[in-house]
Amino acid sequence: MTILAFAHSKGGVGKSTLCLLIASELARNGTRVLIIDADQRQQSCFQWVRRCDAAGSLPSTLRAEVATKTDDLKRLLRDPDADVILIDVQGSMNDLLIAAIVASDLTLVPCKANVMEMVETVKLFEWAQVNLKRAPLRLVLNRVEGIDTNTIAFQDAVRLIRENALPALPTFVRARKVYEQFARDAGTLEHIGREAAKAEQIAKARANVIGLIADITAAIARPHEP
Template sequence: MTIIAFAHTKGGVGKSTLCLLIASELARGGTNVLIVDADQKQQSCLQWVKRCGEAGTLPQTLQAVAVTKTEELKLALKRTDADVILIDVQGSMNDLLIAAIVASDLTLVPTKANVIEMVETVKLFEWAETNLKRAPLRLVLNRVDGIDTNTAAFQDAVRMIRDNKLPTLPTFVRSRKVYEQFARDAGTLSGIARDPSKVEQVAKAQNNIIGLITDMTSTIEQTA
């Protein structure tokens, strides 16, 4: 069983949507996926699973549970009915975030490519390196618009990554309208592709997420 956490000390970086996209794509391929929603306030992942269940779009091999305490998290991670467990935690430094990172084979730290987001990201990596040496963290540039890579803000963010030697996955996640549609109750990106006008957009989005999953798998193998 593989355990992956999605963590940041700041909210609004796109953790939950990224967690759901990866969970959905894995489940679409037949992997048994359990999402552990450890965001005590929003429970965005759990709510999405409920919406998709009601809409009849939820992949059969995808399920979710909510936890509010570290003891509940530990129990959830002992379940044997999942090949992959994804943990989504609240955007703040708390006991659940620490427990999720410690328990995981890999922690993804989604971050927008700007200096404000990067400052908090650097702090998280520095804290983890000092206090949690065994837990591998990888930064994921998230919600990158098409023109972002040519901007000074993006280049400043990249410079901070290099200067602070932050381990970063090669694939960054583009900002896409189909991700917003997926986040309502689509269940899978493939479900959106039933609209002929969305086929090309969905194909690009799926390739983006599959590329990220490939990076994650490679990283886990290298750090095992």
């Protein structure tokens, strides 16, 4: 079993959407995926699964449960029917975030490439390094617009990553309109791709997610490499 956590000390960084994109792509290929929604306020992942189930678009090997306390999380992590467990936690420092990081094979920390969000991200990495004996965190640059890489703001964010030696996955998650449609009740990106006009967009979006999954697999296989 593989356990991935999606965590940040602040909200609005795209954790839940990223979690769902990875979960649905894995489930599309037959992997038995359990999402543990540990966001006590929004439960975005759990609600998405319910919407997709009602719409008939939910992959058959994807399900979600809610954890409101650490005992819930520990119990759900023992699920014998899951090949991969994804934990989505609330965007704040709390006991569930700590428990998720410690339990995971890898914790993904999504962040937009701007200085304001990067400063908070640096603080989370520093806190984890000081306070947790086991903290396999990896930064994921998320919602990257096509022109972002040419901007001073992006270069400033990259400078902060390098100066603080933050371990980052090489694949950027691009900002895409189809991700917004997916987040309603699409179930999978492939489901949206049935619309001929969106086939090319979906192919690029899926390639982006698949590239990120490959990075995650490689990072888990080499846990001590940056």
